[in-house]
Amino acid sequence: MAWTKYQLFLAGLMLVTGSINTLSAKWADNFVAPGCGGSQEHSFQHPFLQAVGMFLGEFSCLAAFYLLRYRAARHPDSSADPQQPFNPLLFLPPALCDMTGTSIMYVALNMTSASSFQMLRGAVIIFTGLFSVAFLGRRLALSQWLGILATIAGLVVVGLADLLSKHDSQHKLSEVITGDLLIIMAQIIVSIQMVLEEKFVYKHNVHPLRAVGTEGLFGFVILSLLLIPMYYIPAGSFSGNPRGTLEDALDAFCQVGRQPLIALALLGNISSIAFFNFAGISVTKELSATTRMVLDSLRTVVIWALSLALGWETFHPLQILGFLILLAGTALYNGLHRPLLARLSRGRPPAEEGEHDRLLGGSRTAINNAS
Secondary structure: OOOOHHHHHHHHHHHHHHHHHHHHHHHHHHOEEEOHHHOOEEEOOOHHHHHHHHHHHHHOHHHHHHHHHHHHHHOOOOOOOOOOOOOHHHHHHHHHHHHHHHHHHHHHHOOOOHHHHHHHHHHHHHHHHHHHHHHOOOOOOHHHHHHHHHHHHHHHHHHHHHHHOOOOOOOOHHHHHHHHHHHHHHHHHHHHHHHHHHHHHHHHOOOHHHHHHHHHHHHHHHHHHHHHHHOOOEOHHHOOOOOOEOOOHHHHHHHHHHOHHHHHHHHHHHHHHHHHHHHHHHHHHHOOHHHHHHHHHHHHHHHHHHHHHOOOOOOOHHHHHHHHHHHHHHHHHOOOHHHHHHHHOOOOOOOOOOHHHOOOOOOEEOOOEOO
């Protein structure tokens, strides 16, 4: 069946905004500007402030939800699902997971390349599969276990590529290794978040945009308040500001004032995450969760190609092998091989039950939260 113009628009919107989300965050890290009090020029490394901006973007999904609900109210014959009342505090636990995982990933993005960051986020499949068995009582198919094993192999190859790649003064080998490990660690937290979200969405019939917006509200408020103690907590080598603290929001605002392009990068990060979440959810509903997975894989290719073109990283052939193995693992886990095998056997592709309803089956991580 041919895609409609609207479906093509949604697919393109998801691909473009998802790429912008990661690239804009990395672009902001590459800027050098003086901070407050006449301090020397230094890189814009403020991961927790960037995470606050990301949650602001997620929070804006609530506006999209209420806009859709208003449109549905004006057209009673629309196919909008009725919304049952629910306690917003149900989303506090996944919001805390989102806040922790996203903050760790922003710290890691300062230490490693954008392409490795995007590829290593594929580790979420491993932990999501294991947690779904443990907490949701699911039984994984053989292909899903093979997908998990392939993902582990792909992560090893990508990590090996980072070890063998040339490293500049900004990203030393020890920092790259630490960043890669932090990304994988963050995926454990993201997996817990996704399991909680799936359980709440299915049981309480909460619209995904409302779920994302509610989590964004919690994350924005809580992390904004945490910026105050972070201003005084020493962080040693993990700190990217002259004061050596966990986060220095005042220094960030001073740098933005002296280098307006940083504000443009932050604005791109905030706006892209909102449109990316909306496009991702719409792609799953209009097309399928498998299509969403394929588009997210293409996003990795776009980020990788642009990072190479901009000179942000050097090419290493092992990354191609690692990406292909990760892609195969993701395809196996999400069942993409089934219609291909059916076509090869000249049979009818089996319909995946509820595929259009697996709203959290694709990536919803903030930098793109996500899996």
